[in-house]
Amino acid sequence: MAMVVKNNMPARQTLNKLNKNSKALSKSLKKVASGMKLNSAADDASGFSISEKMRVQIRALDQANANAQNAGSLLQTAEGAASSTVDILKTLKEKAINAANDTNTDIDRATIQKEMDQAIDQISDNANVTFNGIRIFDGGADISKSVQDTIIKALNSEWLKASFEMIQDAYGINFTDGRASVNEMEVVLKDEGDNNRLAYVTHRAVGGVTDKLTLTVNMHYYDDMDESDPNGSSPSTGSQYLDRVIAHELTHAVMAANVKDMDNVPLFIVEGFAEVTHGIDDNRRSTLESLPDLSTGMSGEGAYAGGYAFLRYMNKQCGTGSVQSFMQGLVQYEGDADKAVQSATGGRFSTLQNMIDSFNGAKSAAGDTKAFLLNSCGIDLDNPDVGSILGADANQGEVRDDKGSVLEGLNTKFWYYPSANSTLINGLTVKWPDFQKGEGMKFQVGTRANQVINSAFGSISAEGLGLKADNGTNLSVGTRVKAKQAMTILDNAIEKVLDQQTNIGAIESRLKYTQANLTTASENTVSAESVIRDADMAKEMTEYTKNNVLLQAAQSMLAQANQNSSGVLSLLQ
Structure with a gap:
C-alpha cells in the first residue's frame, strides 16, 4: 500500500464505520429508552402509519366506552325518577279505590283529593329530573309532526x-x-x-x-x-x-x-x-x-x-x-x-x-x-x-255525556307512539301506517358516526300521564263516579310509566354489552398495535450491547488508523 499523507483512506473508512455504529447505537438507545421499536415514520413508514391508525382507534374506543358509561349514569337517574313515580301512582290507585267506596262521604273524598293533589304535583317534580343540566323526560319521543x-x-x-x-x-x-x-x-x-x-x-x-x-x-x-x-x-x-x-x-x-x-x-x-x-x-x-x-x-x-x-x-x-x-x-x-x-x-x-x-x-x-x-x-x-x-x-251506571262516552285521561300529552310498526292491543295485532317518531337522545357508543343508541323519553309529568289538564285541573275523586273513572286513568298512567321503565332497563342492559364489547375491542387493538410498535427489550438490549461494542472498537481502530500516516515522517528525516 502506498504511503501517502494527503488522504488517509483507512482512517476515512474507519470513520465511516464509526458513524454508522454511532447511528445504530443512537437508534438502539431510543428503542431501549422509549420501549418502542418505532419512534418515527423513518423507522418503518408503513408500520408507523398502521400503528398511528390503531392508536386513533384505541382512543376512540376508550372514549366511546366512557360515553356508554355516562349514558348508563343518565339512565340510572331516569330509572330512579320513573321508579319513584310508579310508587306514587300505586298510592294514587289505592286512594282512588278508597274514594270509590260508598263508605266514604263526599267530605271524605275531598280529604282524599287533597292528598292526591300533592302526590300529583310530586309526579311533575319527578319528571323535571335532569342529568348534566339536560331534562330527561322532556316528551321528545312523543312530539307529533302531523x-x-x-x-x-x-x-x-x-x-x-x-x-x-x-x-x-x-x-x-x-x-x-x-x-x-x-x-x-x-x-x-x-x-x-x-x-x-x-x-x-x-x-x-x-x-x-x-x-x-x-x-x-x-x-x-x-x-x-x-x-x-x-x-x-x-x-x-x-x-x-x-x-x-x-x-x-x-x-x-x-x-x-x-x-x-x-x-x-x-x-x-x-x-x-x-x-x-x-x-x-x-x-x-x-x-x-x-x-x-x-x-x-x-x-x-x-x-x-x-x-x-x-x-x-x-x-x-x-x-x-x-x-x-x-x-x-x-x-x-x-x-x-x-x-x-x-x-x-x-x-x-x-x-x-x-x-x-x-x-x-x-x-x-x-x-x-x-x-x-x-x-x-x-x-x-x-x-x-x-x-x-x-x-x-x-x-244504572255512571252518567256518560258526549265527552265522557269514551274514557280518556285529561291531557293529550299522555298520547304516545306505538313501539313498532305493529303492536298488540287487547289481543289484536294492529298494523300502523308510517309515522315519524321523535328521535330523542342519541348516545354515541361507537367509533363511527352511525354507531349510536337512540333513547327517546316520553313525558311522565302529571300532564304527560293524563292526570292534569292543560288548565291545571287535577284528576278528581270527588264523587264515586269520578273515583271509578280515576282508577282506569291511573291504570293507563301506570302502564305508560312502566313502559318507559322497561325501555330504560332494556337500554341499560344493552349498554352493558356495549361496554364489554368496547373494552374487548380496545384490548385487542392495543395488543395488535403493541406487536407493531413495542420493542422486544431483550432483543433491543442485545442489539444495543452489540452496537456499543462496535462503536468502541471503531473508535479504537480510528485512533490506530490515524497513526498510520506518521510512518511517512521517518522517510522525511
Whole structure:
C-alpha cells in the first residue's frame, strides 16, 4: 500500500464505520429508552402509519366506552325518577279505590283529593329530573309532526284500548278469548272526501268467516282535528268526536271477528250495537224523535237510530243483560238473529220479526215517539246521559255525556307512539301506517358516526300521564263516579310509566354489552398495535450491547488508523 499523507483512506473508512455504529447505537438507545421499536415514520413508514391508525382507534374506543358509561349514569337517574313515580301512582290507585267506596262521604273524598293533589304535583317534580343540566323526560319521543301522527298516538295509547274494554263490558266479546277468527287489523288514514263516512271498518269473509280487518279514518274530516282535545274534536262540518266514532267502528270489527255470517245479520242490528256502545241521545236526537217503524230492511239514518232504539227496547223490556245475551246468541248461532232473540229474551219473543212487531206496536200505541222512547225504551232525550248501554239510563251506571262516552285521561300529552310498526292491543295485532317518531337522545357508543343508541323519553309529568289538564285541573275523586273513572286513568298512567321503565332497563342492559364489547375491542387493538410498535427489550438490549461494542472498537481502530500516516515522517528525516 502506498504511503501517502494527503488522504488517509483507512482512517476515512474507519470513520465511516464509526458513524454508522454511532447511528445504530443512537437508534438502539431510543428503542431501549422509549420501549418502542418505532419512534418515527423513518423507522418503518408503513408500520408507523398502521400503528398511528390503531392508536386513533384505541382512543376512540376508550372514549366511546366512557360515553356508554355516562349514558348508563343518565339512565340510572331516569330509572330512579320513573321508579319513584310508579310508587306514587300505586298510592294514587289505592286512594282512588278508597274514594270509590260508598263508605266514604263526599267530605271524605275531598280529604282524599287533597292528598292526591300533592302526590300529583310530586309526579311533575319527578319528571323535571335532569342529568348534566339536560331534562330527561322532556316528551321528545312523543312530539307529533302531523295530525295523522297524533291520531296514531291516540289510537295506540287510549282509543283502541278503551273501545275494546267498552265492547267487552257491554257484550262480552273480544279478541282475547280465542273465539275471534282474525287477530290482525290494519289502520289506514287517508282523505276520502266529503262522503259522510267519518271512519269505517271493512272486513273480508271467506265462507262467512272473517279473515281480514281494516280500520280507515277519513282525514277529510279530521285533518284539522284539535290536537289538544282528548276526545278528538274537529271543526269540520259533519264531524263528531273521533273517540266515539272509533268505538262505533271497533264494535263492527269485534262483531265481524266473532259472529260467523255477520253479513246476514240485518243492518239495523249491526249498526244498533255500534250505536248503543257509546250512546247517541245527543247527536242523533232529531232522528230518534222522528223514528219510523222498524223493518229488517232499514238503511241510512233510520238503521242507526232504529237499531239503537230496538236494542234499548230489548234492554228495557227484557232486563239488563239481555242485550249482551243477544250478542252472545249471534255468536253462538252464527248470525241467526231469530235464535239469538229467542235466547236473549228467554222465549218472550220467538223470532226477530216477532220482536220488531212488538216494538212497532208499542210505538204506535204510545202515539208520541218521545214518550215511547222514554217509557218503552228507557231513552231520556232530556237527560245528559247519552244512552250508552253501560251508562246511567240503560244500566244504572255512571252518567256518560258526549265527552265522557269514551274514557280518556285529561291531557293529550299522555298520547304516545306505538313501539313498532305493529303492536298488540287487547289481543289484536294492529298494523300502523308510517309515522315519524321523535328521535330523542342519541348516545354515541361507537367509533363511527352511525354507531349510536337512540333513547327517546316520553313525558311522565302529571300532564304527560293524563292526570292534569292543560288548565291545571287535577284528576278528581270527588264523587264515586269520578273515583271509578280515576282508577282506569291511573291504570293507563301506570302502564305508560312502566313502559318507559322497561325501555330504560332494556337500554341499560344493552349498554352493558356495549361496554364489554368496547373494552374487548380496545384490548385487542392495543395488543395488535403493541406487536407493531413495542420493542422486544431483550432483543433491543442485545442489539444495543452489540452496537456499543462496535462503536468502541471503531473508535479504537480510528485512533490506530490515524497513526498510520506518521510512518511517512521517518522517510522525511
